[in-house]
Amino acid sequence: MKTRLFNPGPTNVSEDVRDAIKTHDICHREKEFFEVLSRVNKNIIMVLNGEGTHSAVLFVSSGTGCNEAICASIHGKVLVINNGKYSDRICDILEAYKIPVNLLSVPPLEPIDLSLVEKALEEDKDITHIYLIHHETTTGVLAPLRKIGELAKNYGKLLCVDTVSGLGGHEFDLKKDNIAFCAVSANKCLESFPGVSFVLGRTDEIKKLEGKSRSFYFDIYAQWKKEQGGETPFTPAVQLIFALDRALQEFVEEGSERRIERYQGLAKQMRKGLKELGFELILLPDEMQSNILTAIKMPEKMDYWEVHDKLKERGITIYSGKGVLDQRRFRVATLGHISDKDVDWFLQNLREVMEEVGLLEKK
Ligand SMILES: Cc1ncc(COP(=O)(O)O)c(C=O)c1O
Structure with a gap:
């Protein structure tokens, strides 16, 4: 049927993506797996204009795991622009890690008032990061990402973005949007299966995170470092990464x-x-x-x-x-x-x- x-x-995948899962049994310590993982990381960065500035760090988790990886690495105060369920969840994660928050609540179906974002940045000098949901999936509200990226740049703050459902379906550019870190999952507009997700981050900022994560498993620096060296710290979802590889090739082609x-x-x-x-x-x-x-x-x-x-x-x-x-x-x-x-x-x-x-x- x-x-x-x-x-x-999760979404519909192509037959080629579905077939890619049926690879022969393969150990993740083999060179041939690592070539696939490297291509995955390279392609996602290339298609989002992050070459030379950003790196991809792949985690075996749903999108929330990657938001958690970002939150667990923050030492500072976060301005959370809250307009729905998924920014509520960011607040919950930050609270779990006892990270201070400045909450900017926005009525769910209304535009984000940039002057209020600016006011918060002016008034609260402790803010180090801004957290934004690119596309709030409960309401279908798209955030003014580029403008908030400009504000982050002008005020010298790190912009963290949950683009779990935004990326792929909406304009998103790692450089032009001044993305410091973002969370992306494979199973929405990247058109692959659930179970693997990325943190995409500025390489210079990732390098600053050595020993900084409060999480053992979701440690961005540790994961990045291993992936750079041709390894993964833990057993990855090999077959899902083969499928994602195919899906990203389709994304690059399209x-x-x-x-x-x-x-x-x-x-x-x-x-x-x-x-x-x-x-x-x-x-x-x-x-x-x-x-x-x-x-x-x-x-x-x-x-x-x-x-x-x-x-x-x-x-x-x-x-x-x-x-x-x-x-x-x-x-x-x-x-x-x-x-x-x-x-x-x-x-x-x-x-x-x-x-x-x-x-x-x-x-
Ligand atoms: C905007 C947004 N953020 C986070 C999530 C959570 O992702 P996951 O269920 O993959 O953990 C979703 C899921 O739909 C989402 O739409």
Whole structure:
């Protein structure tokens, strides 16, 4: 049966990525594994314009592990720009490590007011780092990354970014955005499987972290140092790294700009189709609008789980609203290895399900 995920990650992968997992049994201490890991690290940095300035450090974890690796290495005070569930989680991690925080709370569906960011930086001289969620996945709100990167540069602060769902689907440039550290996972817009994630960081800043991490496993410097020397400190997820290698080759071939354009096209097609089916969408101003996620108000008579389950029987996964997008919202994501034909197929199935449950008159 054809299956497609329309949830915001884990996502659909290409058949080549799926096949890449079926490599022969291989030990991670072998040169041939290390060549793959090196290519993975090199390609992610190249495609995000970090050559010569940034390094990739790969961890066997989900995206949260990489946010934790970044937090555990911070000695200073962090300005957290908080506009949703994932920045709440950053605060929780910082609290677990007893790292001081200056919290800038932003209402979830509103723009980040840069003058307030600047004010916090002016007033609190103890701030050393800024933590930002690039794309808040619960709401689909995109942050003004480049502008915050400029502020970080002007005020001499280190910008740490959770771009777990942003990177790949939205503009992101390690140099131009003044990224000091960021957390990236394989299973969203990088179009690979869950289980491996990266910290991408400025090499000069990584070098300063020797002996600084409060975490044993998520020690950015220790992991980087080993990877530089052709090793990994622990047993990595070998097969997942083979799959990621293939996915990153596809990313390099497609190019960052074209991937963004593809995702924008899919989101546009999805939104048009949903409106034609009579759905009311929660749209945001262009500069805040997600390229991968569409939040939808549920029609009064709609039973989310009934629609979800009927779509699931047809091979389609959708996602409920969370946090501010409560039970009367649901979300569809258009990311991963999908095409306009998949979106048409989704819309056709949704129409049929809506007819089945009496939300639409039969054509
Ligand atoms: C913006 C953002 N940050 C962090 C995470 C957590 O990632 P993981 O579940 O891979 O740990 C997610 C997951 O969806 C996310 O969307």
